Amino acid sequence: MRYIPVEPPPFFRRGPSPLARLVFFGLISIALLFVDTRYRYLEGIRMVAATILYPLQRATQLPGEALAGIGDYFTSLRALSEDNATLKRQSAEHAAAAQAFASTQQENARLRALLDARTRYASTAKAVEVLYTGRDPFAQKLFVDKGADADIRAGAAVIDADGVVGQVTRVYPNMAEVTLVTDKDHAVPVTVERSGVRSVLYGAGAGRAPELRFMAPSADIQEGDVLVTSGLDGTYPPGLAVARVATLERETGQIFARIGCTPLAGVDRSLHLLVLSQAAVVPPRPEEPALSDATKKAGKGKRKGSP
Amino acid sequence: MALPNIAHLSTAGPEEILHPARPWFIVVTVGIALTGNLLPLSGVALALRPDFIALVLLYWCIQEPRYVGVGVAWGVGLLMDVGDATLFGQHALAYALLAYAAEYFRRRVLRFSLWQQAAQVAVLLGLCAGLVLLVRYVGGAPLPRWTYAVPPLVGALLWPVLTVALQWTQRPQRSSAEL
Numbered sequence: 001m002r003y004i005p006v007e008p009p010p011f012f013r014r015g016p017s018p019l020a021r022l023v024f025f026g027l028i029s030i031a032l033l034f035v036d037t038r039y040r041y042l043e044g045i046r047m048v049a050a051t052i053l054y055p056l057q058r059a060t061q062l063p064g065e066a067l068a069g070i071g072d073y074f075t076s077l078r079a080l081s082e083d084n085a086t087l088k089r090q091s092a093e094h095a096a097a098a099q100a101f102a103s104t105q106q107e108n109a110r111l112r113a114l115l116d117a118r119t120r121y122a123s124t125a126k127a128v129e130v131l132y133t134g135r136d137p138f139a140q141k142l143f144v145d146k147g148a149d150a151d152i153r154a155g156a157a158v159i160d161a162d163g164v165v166g167q168v169t170r171v172y173p174n175m176a177e178v179t180l181v182t183d184k185d186h187a188v189p190v191t192v193e194r195s196g197v198r199s200v201l202y203g204a205g206a207g208r209a210p211e212l213r214f215m216a217p218s219a220d221i222q223e224g225d226v227l228v229t230s231g232l233d234g235t236y237p238p239g240l241a242v243a244r245v246a247t248l249e250r251e252t253g254q255i256f257a258r259i260g261c262t263p264l265a266g267v268d269r270s271l272h273l274l275v276l277s278q279a280a281v282v283p284p285r286p287e288e289p290a291l292s293d294a295t296k297k298a299g300k301g302k303r304k305g306s307p
Numbered sequence: 308m309a310l311p312n313i314a315h316l317s318t319a320g321p322e323e324i325l326h327p328a329r330p331w332f333i334v335v336t337v338g339i340a341l342t343g344n345l346l347p348l349s350g351v352a353l354a355l356r357p358d359f360i361a362l363v364l365l366y367w368c369i370q371e372p373r374y375v376g377v378g379v380a381w382g383v384g385l386l387m388d389v390g391d392a393t394l395f396g397q398h399a400l401a402y403a404l405l406a407y408a409a410e411y412f413r414r415r416v417l418r419f420s421l422w423q424q425a426a427q428v429a430v431l432l433g434l435c436a437g438l439v440l441l442v443r444y445v446g447g448a449p450l451p452r453w454t455y456a457v458p459p460l461v462g463a464l465l466w467p468v469l470t471v472a473l474q475w476t477q478r479p480q481r482s483s484a485e486l
Contacts, residue, residue: 026403053389133353
C-alpha cells in the first residue's frame with residue numbers, strides 16, 4: 001500500500017478570488033510605480049531588500065570569479081611579460097606629465113590665490129571594480145563593489161583610464177549603482193576641447209550614440225572633436241574627456257545640427273573604475289530679483305485672462 | 308527505477324497521480340530561479356537569459372495554485388525589482404498578472420502535451436514582458452532593442468525541461484515490474 005494523503009484540499013477556504021487579488025496587488029504595484037517614478041520615498045525599503053539580496057548576489061558571482069582566478073593562474077609567462085612591458089612604456093610616457101603636474105598644480109594654486117578665485121574642487125578618488133552590468137534592458141547601468149561602506153555618495157563622478165563613464169546614482173551598503181553616460185536620462189555638461197563651445201551631452205539609450213542637442217548648425221564643431229567636461233554642474237570636475245564627435249549633420253532647413261558622439265571611456269568594457277568623490281564648492285544660485293518675479297506672475301495672469 | 312521518462316519529455320499522464328509538492332521544495336526552486344536571474348551575465352548570455360522566476364512561478368501557479376498565487380508572485384516580483392534596480396513594482400505587477408493568467412488557464416494548459424504547453428507559455432511570458440515594456444515606456448524609457456523579444460521564447464523552449472525536472476520529486480515511485 002502506498003500512502004496517499006487523504007485530507008481533501010480546502011476548497012472552501014481559498015480566500016478572495018484570484019481576480020480580486022490581482023486587482024488588489026495590481027493597484028499597489030501601480031501606486032508603487034507612480035511613487036517611485038515621481039518621488040524617491042522608497043529608497044529605505046530598497047536598501048533593506050538590497051541588503052537581504054546581497055549575499056545571494058555575491059554567491060552568484062563566486063563561480064565566475066573562481067573561473068577567472070584559475071584562468072589568471074595559468075596565464076602564460078609571455079602574456080605577463082608583454083603586459084609588463086606595455087605598463088612600463090606607459091609609465092615612462094606618463095612620467096613627464098606626472099612630474100610636471102605637481103609644479104603646475106602649485107603654480108595654479110598660487111595664481112588662483114593671486115586672483116582670489118576660490119578652490120573649486122578638493123577631489124579624492126577611490127578605485128572600484130565592476131560587479132556586474134545592469135540587467136534592466138531599459139537603462140544603462142552597472143554596479144560596483146563599494147558603496148556606503150567606502151563613503152561613496154550619490155552624485156559622484158565615475159571615470160576609467162580613458163574618460164568619464166558615468167555617475168553614481170544610488171548607494172547601497174556594500175555596492176553602488178552607476179548610471180552610464182549612454183543612459184537616456186543622463187546628461188553631462190561638456191565643452192568642445194578645440195573651440196571651447198559649451199553644450200550638454202545627452203545619452204540616448206542602449207545601442208544609440210549619445211548626442212549634443214540644441215546646437216546651432218553654425219556652431220564651431222567638427223567631426224573628431226573631443227568633448228571634455230566643463231565642470232559647470234559641480235558634479236563632474238572640469239577637463240575630463242567624455243566623448244568624440246562621430247557624426248555631424250548640418251541640414252539646411254533644420255534648426256539644430258544632429259551631432260552623434262562616441263564615448264571615449266570603455267563604458268561597456270572597463271572593469272576597473274575610479275569614483276571621484278569631490279565636494280564641489282559651487283556658490284548658491286543668486287536669487288531672482290523680486291521685481292522680475294512679480295512681473296512674470298503678472299504676465300502669466302494676463303495670458304490666462306486674455307482669450 | 309524511479310527515473311521519469313526523460314526521453315519523451317512528457318508530462319505526468321493520467322495513470323500517474325503526482326504527490327503534492329512540498330512547500331520547502333517550492334521555496335528552494337524559487338530561490339534557485341532568483342539566483343538564476345541575478346547571475347552576473349553580460350552580452351549575448353544576458354540577451355538570451357530567460358526570466359527564470361517567471362517560468363518557475365508559472366509552473367507552480369499551474370501545478371500548485373494553493374501555495375503559489377498572485378500574492379506570492381507579487382512579493383517575488385518586488386525582490387526582483389530590487390535585484391535589478393528597476394522601477395519599484397514593475398516586475399511585481401507583471402508577475403501578479405502572470406499568476407492570474409496561469410490561474411485562469413491552468414486547467415486547459417495541463418491537457419496539452421508539453422510542446423503544445425510551451426507555445427502557450429510563450430504567449431504568457433510574452434504578455435509578461437509586454438507589460439513591463441508598457442510600464443517602462445509610459446514611464447519615459449526608450450524602446451529596447453529587438454533582442455528584448457528573445458528571452459520569452461527561450462523561456463518557452465525551456466518549459467518542457469523545467470516541467471520534467473520539477474515533477475521529478477512528485478512522480479510516484481514505480482517499480483520496474485510496473486514498467
